[in-house]
Amino acid sequence: MCPRLFPSGPECAKIACRIQKAPIAALRSTIAATPESRAIILRLLADHGRQHSGSYALAAFLMAISAAATALSAYLLKPVLNHMVQANGFSTLELLSVSIAALFLLRGLATYCYLVLLARTGNRVVADVQAQLFDHLLMQDMRFFQDRHSGDFMGRVTLAAASIRDTLQLLIVSAGRDILTLGGLIVVMFVQDARMSVIAIALMPIGAYGLSRLIRSVRMLARRSFDGSTQILEIMQEAVQGLRIVKSFNLEDVMRNRMRASVLHVEQAANRMSASMAIASPLADFFGGLAIAIVIFYGGWRVSMGHADAGSFFSFLAALLMAYEPAKRLARLNLEVQNGLVGARLVYEILDRPAAESPSASLPPVKVSRGRVGFEKVSFSYRPDEPVLNDLSFIAEPGSTTALVGPSGGGKSTILALLQRFYDPACGRITIDGMDIADAGIVSLRNAIAFVSQDVFLFRTSIAENIGLGRPGATYADIAAAARKAHAHDFIMALSGGYETSVGEHGLQLSAGQRQRIAIARAILKDAPILLLDEATAALDPESEQAIQTALDELRMGRTTIVVAHRLQTIVGADRIYMIEGGGAIESGTHSELLAQGGKYHAYFRMQFAAAEAKAFSADAAGRDARGL
Ligand SMILES: Nc1ncnc2c1ncn2[C@@H]1O[C@H](COP(=O)(O)OP(=O)(O)OP(=O)(O)O)[C@@H](O)[C@H]1O
């Protein structure tokens, strides 16, 4: 008879029904953690689950086989034990043993297949997320990148993308393997002994309550740990890229301390997270152990009293013990999913940003007929209340050279940036042949411009590839011809690898002047109707500069050229010079007109001229001293 202490009849059936739904409830509680978490989980499943639904369905099928094999092996313990007790069916026992071995083999095979399948699908998910993230980053404008460190993006593309895979894996493995296995084993438990099953599982929700309290702290710690990891990437990157400065200024200690602080930060967050997550295991162990102890006591008592057969009891006990691990994993599921969702949030933060620059936008292309560039009352600032350009107006005539001069920080590079739409002006218009560039397709605009920037950037590849980027599909002969015009061919041929020589990260294996000549060759190869040169010859010796000036003079023919230079000898021949100061063009004219005006340009020229004269004088004096005159 069922003691009154325990439920019986319809009451027992009701509880049994509720308990059988426990694994589903565990998953539901994970999904329902917060509406925001639920939304991210559903989105992950919709984005990636749907795309790989075939693979996941196959994996779920294999998991079902594995779960069924596990449950069946527990179920078979009943006939095994009963045959042993009755000692009358050795051949049946043999059959049962072989069946159990076969079931385990089947379970092993199914497990191997779904693990491989899930790993491959997971890797595909990471690759998709990384490609998607990178595409999205490329569509953001300069302002987006301005305030962020590249380490942050690296973190998102590597750590966060991988955490999406882990979260999906966790959800699918738990939903598939653990819930199916647990479900199967619970069925076996109920088939063997419904009353004992009720007692064993009744202790589960108490443990689950303790776990839910840990979730918030895990979420916060996971975010902190990610921030610390990206900081480590940032410091590593800056220390390596700025190695010369680090060494020259003896900054090793400064960098070391920064690194130690970040590493410590991550370590502390990781320790606290491990502590939070580790509580989950003993909590589950305690309640699991308690359930097993009670069941053994009560079940053993019932068998000894003759209320139940030994086979059912052992089969039930085996199912309970086997159910322990998947139940424990399900109890921790919420914690681990919360940890992984931090990465998913970081990825979606980027993916949800509207593309600031969309190459596919249906704007008409820029049609450059003559290449007349006009700035009309353009105002611009990088930060609010700090105007850089103020009502700036000037014209760069087609086929001629327009020079921009002026004090450092006056806004010359900003003008070239606006013309390429790296930023948009706050007010005013920038036109090419009368067309506002804001109304034109951005790709066609940038195709029409060849740019040599003030800070030359080379990619970590060969010289030939770096020049070839000017015009994808250019032949080797085109590349060499451009290099010749940029006076780079001779030094390239003198390198042992010739055009195939790798330039190193940022091109740092070359001298500043060599880098500049490669950048000029790249622009020459592009052969665009508008040419922008920002201090393009600043790093060159007078002889190379003279030679490149000649090449650039040729290049300028028939193009609209805008040149920014501090050294006045590079711009004296310009068709028109604009003096840029205080955000506007304060003077304009040819070199001789500006000198005649006797204004700022004149003073600027005098200053440089005086410095050059003083230099020549001191060189002359040094020469005379040396000769003992
Ligand atoms: N990305 C940026 N974010 C914020 N401010 C910026 C940014 N780039 C430039 N500035 C500011 O805008 C102003 C103009 O800078 P710009 O680079 O156009 O000057 P420049 O005339 O080219 O100077 P230089 O002759 O030294 O190259 C400066 O005061 C500078 O500090």
Ligand SMILES: [Mg+2]
């Ligand atoms: Mg500049």
